[in-house]
Amino acid sequence: MTTLNKIWVLAEKQGALAELCAGGRELGQEVSAVVIGSKVEADKAIAMGADKVYWLGALKADQMLEDYTKTILALLKQEEPNLLLVQPSRRGKLLAGRLAAGLGTSVIVDAAGIEIADDGKVQAAHMVYGGAAFRTEKALSETAIVTVGSGTFTALAEDGSRQGVVIEADFVEPATKVKVLEKKIKAGTSVNLAAAKKVIGIGRGFSNKEDIKMAEELACLLDAELGCSRPLAEGVDWLPRERYIGVSGVVLKSDVYLAIGISGQVQHMVGVNQARVVISINKDKTAPIFQQSDYGVVGDLYKVVPALIEKIKAVKQ
Ligand SMILES: Cc1cc2nc3c(=O)[nH]c(=O)nc-3n(C[C@H](O)[C@H](O)[C@H](O)COP(=O)(O)OP(=O)(O)OC[C@H]3O[C@@H](n4cnc5c(N)ncnc54)[C@H](O)[C@@H]3O)c2cc1C
Numbered sequence: 001m002t003t004l005n006k007i008w009v010l011a012e013k014q015g016a017l018a019e020l021c022a023g024g025r026e027l028g029q030e031v032s033a034v035v036i037g038s039k040v041e042a043d044k045a046i047a048m049g050a051d052k053v054y055w056l057g058a059l060k061a062d063q064m065l066e067d068y069t070k071t072i073l074a075l076l077k078q079e080e081p082n083l084l085l086v087q088p089s090r091r092g093k094l095l096a097g098r099l100a101a102g103l104g105t106s107v108i109v110d111a112a113g114i115e116i117a118d119d120g121k122v123q124a125a126h127m128v129y130g131g132a133a134f135r136t137e138k139a140l141s142e143t144a145i146v147t148v149g150s151g152t153f154t155a156l157a158e159d160g161s162r163q164g165v166v167i168e169a170d171f172v173e174p175a176t177k178v179k180v181l182e183k184k185i186k187a188g189t190s191v192n193l194a195a196a197k198k199v200i201g202i203g204r205g206f207s208n209k210e211d212i213k214m215a216e217e218l219a220c221l222l223d224a225e226l227g228c229s230r231p232l233a234e235g236v237d238w239l240p241r242e243r244y245i246g247v248s249g250v251v252l253k254s255d256v257y258l259a260i261g262i263s264g265q266v267q268h269m270v271g272v273n274q275a276r277v278v279i280s281i282n283k284d285k286t287a288p289i290f291q292q293s294d295y296g297v298v299g300d301l302y303k304v305v306p307a308l309i310e311k312i313k314a315v316k317q
Contacts, residue, residue, distance in 0.1 A: 002116040004028035004082035009050070010072070011087035014041065014064065020085045021049035023153035027083065027114060036065065036071055042174050046164035049156050053166045062180045065091040066098060067150050070172040073102040081143055083114075083122050088147035096145050105141035111148045112251075122146065131247035131270035147210075151194030151251040154219070191225055191242060194252040198224035198258075199275070201245055203268075204231050205261015205282065205301050209238045214305050215260060221312045227252070245271035253291060261301045265288025281305070 007028035009020035016074055023186045024031035032052040033045035042055040056068055076084065078100065086096040088110060111124035122144035125136045129201055139146070154225060178229065193199060200222070202215045212226075219226045226243065233244035245252055247270040257275035261282065262268060272278060280293040283300045288295045297304055 002118060002120060004116055004120070006030050006032065006079065006081040006083075008032045008034060008076070008079075008081040008084045009086075010034040010084060010092070012036075012089045012092055013087065014044070014086035015091075015155070015190075015195075017045060018048040018155035019150065019153045019157070020087065020148060020155045021045065023085055023114070023148060024083075025049045025156065026153065027116065031080075032081065035074070036068060042166050044158070046162050046166070047158040047160050049159075049162070051164050053164060054071030054169045055166050056169050058169060061183065064178055064180060066095050067174050067177050068171070069095060069098040069102065070174050071169060074100055074172055075169055076103060076143055082120075084143060084145045086145065086147045088149055092242055093147060096147055100145045103141060103143055103145070105139065105143070108137050108144065108146045110138060112152060112187075113144045114146060114148070114152075125249055127270060130267050132266060139294075141178065149251065150192065151253055155195075193225055193227050193243060193245065194253060196225040196252070197255045198222055199227050199245070199254045199256070200224045201227045201229065201257060201259045201262055201272075202232060202239075203229040203259070206232070206238075209236070210236060211302075214309070217310075218268070218305055218309055221309065221316070224256075224258070229265075229268050247271065259289055259293070260305060262289055263287050264292060 002025055007024035011017035021031055031050045032237045033050035034054045035042045035045050036056045036059055038058055042053045045053045045314050086092050095108045110126045112126055114124045117123050120278050122139045123136055124146050125134045128135045137248055139178050198214055200219045227245045228239045228243055230244045232238045246268040249271055251271045252275045254275045256277045257272050259280040264287055278293045279295040280289045281297045281301050281304050285298045
């Protein structure tokens with residue numbers, strides 16, 4: 001396979017950085033990570049697979065990630081990497097767009113796969129029409145900028161013996177910036193559903209937030225992670241966003257996926273297709289999810305799930 005010379009990676013979260021470093025290693029010769037964080041995080045990027053780290057220091061209380069646009073742009077213009085992979089977090093997407101504008105190019109978003117064409121240009125496939133089709137786009141610019149979601153690349157085991165260079169880069173003050181008045185810590189979770197072996201997904205079949213406890217108990221008994229359909233994370237906000245599965249959420253690679261009270265719309269199933277075994281519980285026997293399940297239970301989740309919990313408890317005793 002044709003590979004690139006220089007690949008840069010940029011992520012807000014350590015888990016995402018590890019996956020992008022692994023992607024960089026697959027696609028190119030030299031991987032450089034842009035790290036906005038502590039020196040420990042900069043050093044860790046080398047253990048994750050980077051050869052070089054451009055360390056921009058830690059984000060200050062009054063700074064936003066996009067304040068680093070000018071700084072990173074100057075580095076990109078100077079070093080001319082072939083590809084910059086960016087984690088598609090909210091601020092990551094914003095930064096990717098600004099960097100692309102600065103380089104006179106555009107961003108290929110949410111790549112599900114990246115390859116290098118025979119002419120050395122970057123090609124990336126991403127879902128369109130709500131997951132019904134894939135479109136492959138080719139970047140013609142010298143530096144391609146691509147956002148890559150969780151699960152596209154698999155992080156390598158950290159190797160503390162890897163050698164690399166950490167380069168401290170000077171911060172270039174932006175001409176205009178957003179003034180940060182206050183930051184509030186969001187009660188988030190550090191779940192990485194894309195890496196989970198067993199996942200239970202819950203959907204709108206659950207009529208009350210309280211009832212999620214039932215699914216949590218089942219997940220605990222099965223040693224599974226809890227995920228959901230988008231309406232539960234972005235509609236009623238019962239679960240955090242990093243737990244929703246699908247075209248605009250997480251793509252699972254689990255051994256087992258148990259969907260409870262989920263209809264199986266294409267946007268959700270795109271995130272499920274790579275799970276090895278799909279089991280579903282739905283009271284509607286015509287629910288589309290049954291067509292894509294290996295095993296299905298037609299029944300009311302309020303009866304099936306408690307019965308399942310009792311059975312598992314009995315077996316475990
Ligand atoms: C651009 C776009 C992107 C989207 N991206 C995503 C995405 O990434 N992920 C995602 O999940 N969705 C996404 N959606 C939304 C998606 O189209 C569906 O609306 C959503 O997945 C439906 O969620 P659901 O299955 O929980 O709810 P519903 O479709 O309402 O299904 C609920 C199911 O629960 C069953 N049920 C009800 N009560 C019970 C009971 N007591 N026992 C058993 N079963 C019961 C019903 O029979 C039904 O099948 C996207 C939509 C758009 C337009």
